[in-house]
Amino acid sequence: MKIVVAGYGPAAHRFADTLTGRGFAGTLTVIGEEPRHAYDRVALTSHLSGPPGTVDLTYPEITGIGAIRLGDRVTAIDRAGRAVTTAAGHREPYDVLVLATGSAPFVPPVPGAGRAFVYRTIDDLDAIRAASAGATSGVVIGGGLLGLEAADALRGLGLATHVVEMAGWLMPRQVDEGGGAVLRGHIERLGLTVHTGVGLDRIEDDRVVLADGTEIPADVVVFSAGVRPRDELARECGLAVGPRGGVVVDEGMRTSDPAIYAIGECALAGGAVYGLVAPCFTMAEVAARRVLGEDVAFTGADTSTKLKLLGVDVASFGRLSGALDVTYMDPVGGVYKKLFVSDDARTLLGGICVGDATPYTMLRPLVGRELTASPSDLLFAGAGAAMTGADFPDDAQVCSCNNVTRGEIGKAVSDLGVTDVAGVKKCTRAGTSCGSCVPTLAAILAAEGVTLSKALCEHFDHSRPELFDIVRVRGITTFSQLIAEHGRGRGCDICKPVIASILASLGGGHVLEGEQAALQDTNDHFLANIQKNGTYSVVPRIPGGEITPEKLIVIGEVARDFGLYTKITGGQRIDLFGARVEQLPKIWRRLVDAGFESGHAYGKALRTVKSCVGSTWCRYGVQDSVGMAIALELRYRGLRSPHKIKSAVSGCARECAEARSKDFGIIATDNGWNLYVGGNGGFKPRHADLLASDLSDEALVRTIDRFLMFYIRTADRLQRTAAWVEGIGLDYLREVIIDDSLGICADLDEAMARHVEGYFDEWRATIDDPDKMRRFVSFVNAPDVPDPSIVFETERDQIKPVLVEVSRS
Amino acid sequence: MTLAPHAPAPPAAARTWTRVCAYADLLPERGAAALVLGRQIALFRTFDGEVFAVGNRDPFSGAYVMSRGIVGSRGAEPVVAAPMHKQVFSLVTGVCLDDPMAALPVYPVRVAGGVVEIDIATAGEVSAA
Ligand code: SRM
Ligand SMILES: Cc1cc2nc3c(=O)[nH]c(=O)nc-3n(C[C@H](O)[C@H](O)[C@H](O)COP(=O)(O)OP(=O)(O)OC[C@H]3O[C@@H](n4cnc5c(N)ncnc54)[C@H](O)[C@@H]3O)c2cc1C
Ligand code: SF4
Ligand code: FES
Numbered sequence: 040m041k042i043v044v045a046g047y048g049p050a051a052h053r054f055a056d057t058l059t060g061r062g063f064a065g066t067l068t069v070i071g072e073e074p075r076h077a078y079d080r081v082a083l084t085s086h087l088s089g090p091p092g093t094v095d096l097t098y099p100e101i102t103g104i105g106a107i108r109l110g111d112r113v114t115a116i117d118r119a120g121r122a123v124t125t126a127a128g129h130r131e132p133y134d135v136l137v138l139a140t141g142s143a144p145f146v147p148p149v150p151g152a153g154r155a156f157v158y159r160t161i162d163d164l165d166a167i168r169a170a171s172a173g174a175t176s177g178v179v180i181g182g183g184l185l186g187l188e189a190a191d192a193l194r195g196l197g198l199a200t201h202v203v204e205m206a207g208w209l210m211p212r213q214v215d216e217g218g219g220a221v222l223r224g225h226i227e228r229l230g231l232t233v234h235t236g237v238g239l240d241r242i243e244d245d246r247v248v249l250a251d252g253t254e255i256p257a258d259v260v261v262f263s264a265g266v267r268p269r270d271e272l273a274r275e276c277g278l279a280v281g282p283r284g285g286v287v288v289d290e291g292m293r294t295s296d297p298a299i300y301a302i303g304e305c306a307l308a309g310g311a312v313y314g315l316v317a318p319c320f321t322m323a324e325v326a327a328r329r330v331l332g333e334d335v336a337f338t339g340a341d342t343s344t345k346l347k348l349l350g351v352d353v354a355s356f357g358r359l360s361g362a363l364d365v366t367y368m369d370p371v372g373g374v375y376k377k378l379f380v381s382d383d384a385r386t387l388l389g390g391i392c393v394g395d396a397t398p399y400t401m402l403r404p405l406v407g408r409e410l411t412a413s414p415s416d417l418l419f420a421g422a423g424a425a426m427t428g429a430d431f432p433d434d435a436q437v438c439s440c441n442n443v444t445r446g447e448i449g450k451a452v453s454d455l456g457v458t459d460v461a462g463v464k465k466c467t468r469a470g471t472s473c474g475s476c477v478p479t480l481a482a483i484l485a486a487e488g489v490t491l492s493k494a495l496c497e498h499f500d501h502s503r504p505e506l507f508d509i510v511r512v513r514g515i516t517t518f519s520q521l522i523a524e525h526g527r528g529r530g531c532d533i534c535k536p537v538i539a540s541i542l543a544s545l546g547g548g549h550v551l552e553g554e555q556a557a558l559q560d561t562n563d564h565f566l567a568n569i570q571k572n573g574t575y576s577v578v579p580r581i582p583g584g585e586i587t588p589e590k591l592i593v594i595g596e597v598a599r600d601f602g603l604y605t606k607i608t609g610g611q612r613i614d615l616f617g618a619r620v621e622q623l624p625k626i627w628r629r630l631v632d633a634g635f636e637s638g639h640a641y642g643k644a645l646r647t648v649k650s651c652v653g654s655t656w657c658r659y660g661v662q663d664s665v666g667m668a669i670a671l672e673l674r675y676r677g678l679r680s681p682h683k684i685k686s687a688v689s690g691c692a693r694e695c696a697e698a699r700s701k702d703f704g705i706i707a708t709d710n711g712w713n714l715y716v717g718g719n720g721g722f723k724p725r726h727a728d729l730l731a732s733d734l735s736d737e738a739l740v741r742t743i744d745r746f747l748m749f750y751i752r753t754a755d756r757l758q759r760t761a762a763w764v765e766g767i768g769l770d771y772l773r774e775v776i777i778d779d780s781l782g783i784c785a786d787l788d789e790a791m792a793r794h795v796e797g798y799f800d801e802w803r804a805t806i807d808d809p810d811k812m813r814r815f816v817s818f819v820n821a822p823d824v825p826d827p828s829i830v831f832e833t834e835r836d837q838i839k840p841v842l843v844e845v846s847r848s
Numbered sequence: 849m850t851l852a853p854h855a856p857a858p859p860a861a862a863r864t865w866t867r868v869c870a871y872a873d874l875l876p877e878r879g880a881a882a883l884v885l886g887r888q889i890a891l892f893r894t895f896d897g898e899v900f901a902v903g904n905r906d907p908f909s910g911a912y913v914m915s916r917g918i919v920g921s922r923g924a925e926p927v928v929a930a931p932m933h934k935q936v937f938s939l940v941t942g943v944c945l946d947d948p949m950a951a952l953p954v955y956p957v958r959v960a961g962g963v964v965e966i967d968i969a970t971a972g973e974v975s976a977a
Contacts, residue, residue, distance in 0.1 A: 498920075529894070529919075529921040530920040530921070531929065554876075556875070557878045560931065561931035571909060573913045819881065824883060826888075828905075828911070
């Protein structure tokens, strides 16, 4: 049998690959118009990301293929004679002809269109790159998926770029108007100028003129106004084509001529032309296997799209319409989510997410099925709020890249004894491609094992990470709103501090601001640690344990003047004990004036970054561990988290700072820094695991930023990093924060940047604010009377508390 | 700790009210300590504006810190959690819900003309219930 393939894009490549991989014995001739082997068009934009020639998108070569003719085009099909002719003058006879000619960008017939570019092939991009050299302005016509990608590419080439979209909002095919508005905010923040609801009138030599008269300077103009199936060969030889284009095929990808197949973007299958590569691949596989005599069919495809567009999460899945919909919109945070459900509110039809695609992974497999929770709960599925993973029916596809179902993952656990995500990946290939299903895999694993109640307390059915997502996504700023909408009752000593910490992590300002003050445990409420007799301790921050003699003297003087007990802590700083509430502001006034800040010994927050003396003094040191420890402590000071965070930096492998017992520990190497995470002293000691080696200063900080932010977002209440790292696994952690498998790194980076920018000293802000000072009184009706129950005796020349049993009358 | 939290209260007319502080001095869902006739009282203003008065001494730690606990609810009951080791007490009856052998004295309290007043005379012996 002799097979001829017209076109050599992704579909043609997959067709040839399937054929040869299944032992096809005939001859195969592929004729491709482009002057190169088939390549990954989906990743086309990365061709511009490096200098010319540095990015190779070419697919692996197919062995055993008859002939590939590059740079030649099929110009006619002789159906009666079963042969095609090409531009170079070849005549190629066939038994089976496969049309895999793809699509061509649509170029609107406007004056001046001749000087515009399109965005489809490597040659197109090379031409755009050449034209952009020395140019300053660019316009992309079309604000869809590809248009925005093209616009970002122009921006990357240094052009001030405008996007023009005729529809009322960006990406009209994927998102609805509300989503489009949120998306626009993201796009504008990237520095692109957006015009919507207006068409193009004409293109002039140095500008583009819109239908409403707006003139935009444009050295480079790119059309991205949709694609048209390349069905011209089929039309000319009388094959059936759709009214709006596309070669009509049946379930077996056969055209109206049984000897001719059509696959990929040129095909009209089941009334639809698919513009995504996954269905094109499926069509190619179906056609190849039909040719080989197998009975397989193409019955439609998942058109979910999830992309990391210009650093913006956009995802849509299923149907984008329905009788009922549930929408959450947070224009400030740039988040928009909408779910479509059937009119009885029982079946999930589809959804749209902009700015936060977390629900996408969990919900995509549930399209067309009965809902397992209320739509609003589903929207916040995050790490698995509404579905534990056990709720997925066995035939639900969990990993769409590799077509792995819930049932197969369950089997990997029960039959093969898989215990972690890495094992699931190994056994099923799920999660090994785009990675977006990895959180679901984790949830399914959890569902297969012991299922613990995730409810925080009687007031909330959600776990801490879920509440974090709800607060973040909905932009909730008060406990009252959260408990009214997502909980019950008036809270308790468990949920209130958790919510206070979440609000603080998300940049909620001072922990004693407004209603937040009422949520704090006594330590945070008085910004000090309570002691057994009701007095408090005072711990000024001493970053890295480095302190000047002057500051040491101030601490000594303050302790002496207020009669406090002093002790060097295990965290390389000094603790002053025995202060009464009404003394705290006076003590802190002195400390703040001398340049001290809160040490957050009372908070679930960064405690200390200990250091060894390092290369400055130590004869073995290879890096400046003190400098790094100080920089890190200053960077992360005040960062509220699920539990306290401790760190240390050692100047060489002798490890005098005990970095490996810390939540994040850093050990200097000859080439930079090794970063260890998940260490713990305390109740259950654990040595930290090596996360990354030989990092530069910059890479170190970036990795820690992400580690901490990801921990803050996803850990349980009072879960130290040790337990958290053990729970999610080091491999997964690496994927998320180093390989960016979830596409959230930019978000994590930004959250940390916000923290660093927003930091202020809590104690200074408190003593400067009369309203916050109101709480620092012994008695509301006798503010100057010291608590008579507080009594001390002396031990080793310092005070020591005595608990007096005061009898009640 | 021997208390009769459910003993009947004397008729309101028999009470002697002592002014403690302005209602506005109390923050919603937070406590304040007061020194009334030599006794330490913990006053609480709940979310819906009600005021409760209990003893300030934490029976478990012996420290006078109850006013610094977190205010909330358990079921329908308004409660405060001891700041030291988090045992939860009813603000209505004073009884420790985690260990009913322990209880705080409960004082009759009212707000009159924007002023919080408590009946200290019956302190520690009779609950407000
Ligand atoms: C002051 C200090 C002991 C000392 O005199 O050296 C101390 C004192 C307290 N520690 Fe600690 N820890 C101190 C270093 C440590 C260390 C050593 C270190 O940080 O290098 C550890 C083990 C390392 C670790 O955390 O992994 C340590 C493990 C704990 C734990 C157990 C944590 C765990 O994961 O199991 C607790 C309990 C908790 O946090 O739930 C705890 C809790 C406490 C509390 C907050 C207990 C409490 O609720 O009252 C103590 C009050 C401090 C205060 O009033 O100021 N402290 N504590 C140290 C203060 C360090 C600092 O400057 O911030
Ligand atoms: C910038 C960009 C980003 C994209 N991003 C995504 C994405 O994120 N996700 C996704 O799913 N999809 C994406 N796509 C779409 C995806 O690339 C296409 O769905 C896929 O390439 C279709 O494959 P195909 O083989 O059917 O057609 P094509 O890729 O168009 O290949 C057809 C080939 O046939 C050649 N040809 C045409 N006519 C003839 C002829 N007469 N003789 C010989 N050769 C001929 C063409 O020159 C071309 O090389 C993107 C596309 C672009 C351009
Ligand atoms: S860890 Fe190395 S550099 Fe630091 S003090 Fe110890 S021996 Fe010196
Ligand atoms: S969906 Fe599983 S790897 Fe992409």
